[in-house]
Amino acid sequence: MSTPRPLLRRLFPSPALSLTVTAFWLLMSDSFNLGQLLLGMLLGLVVPLFAARLDREFARLGTLRPVPKLLCVVLWDILVSNIRVAMQVLGPEQRLKPGFIWVPLDIANIHGIAALTSFITLTPGTVSAALSDDRRHLLVHVLHLDDADALIAEIKSRYEAPLMEIFP
Structure with a gap:
């Protein structure tokens, strides 16, 4: 029997991605204010939730000689x-x-x-x-x-x- 994932882990499947999305939003916005910060945080919350549902196929590497x-x-x-x-x-x-x-x-x-x-x-x-x-x-x-x-x-x-x- 598997244990349910904690609520915090379900809300933040990738904290590093959440921080990255928020930081990039702030870097791309014209001004730094409370509204931009909140919007960046909202994107940092939503984007990883959708990204976690993507079917991931990890790269297998052979030789790097070529x-x-x-x-x-x-x-x-x-x-x-x-x-x-x-x-x-x-x-x-x-x-x-x-x-x-x-x-x-x-x-x-x-x-x-x-x-x-x-x-x-x-x-x-x-x-x-x-x-x-x-x-x-x-x-x-x-x-x-x-x-x-x-x-x-x-x-x-x-x-x-x-x-x-x-x-x-």
Whole structure:
């Protein structure tokens, strides 16, 4: 038979989160007064109650060996894509061929998928648009799509493969 959680623990499931939310509210508000303090405290009470109900999936980490190379690849891709997108945007509009592609995912770890979607969205000219309910396909919008298969292969080899080592 389990013992009921004390009332204080149910009201404050995460005191550290409550303090953090209150502190950030006060930092973001224009002025420091009693009303802002009370509103920050109310948010500090309510936000952790909702956060405690979220389904948490903790990150399992594999090897961190691919991280330096992956970061270099992402930074290089961001730099090259900035130049490519600038040339495309400054060129004739009719030459652009925007499109959507579904990228089949081999990675199952939600933290790895989150990193993958971030890398795609950080790279100019591509945006992660949706994740299928079964987490097996990622919808990506591309500013200029020449070859969908080549782009999918590039995403999988440059980003997904190293992320699968980091997040098994």
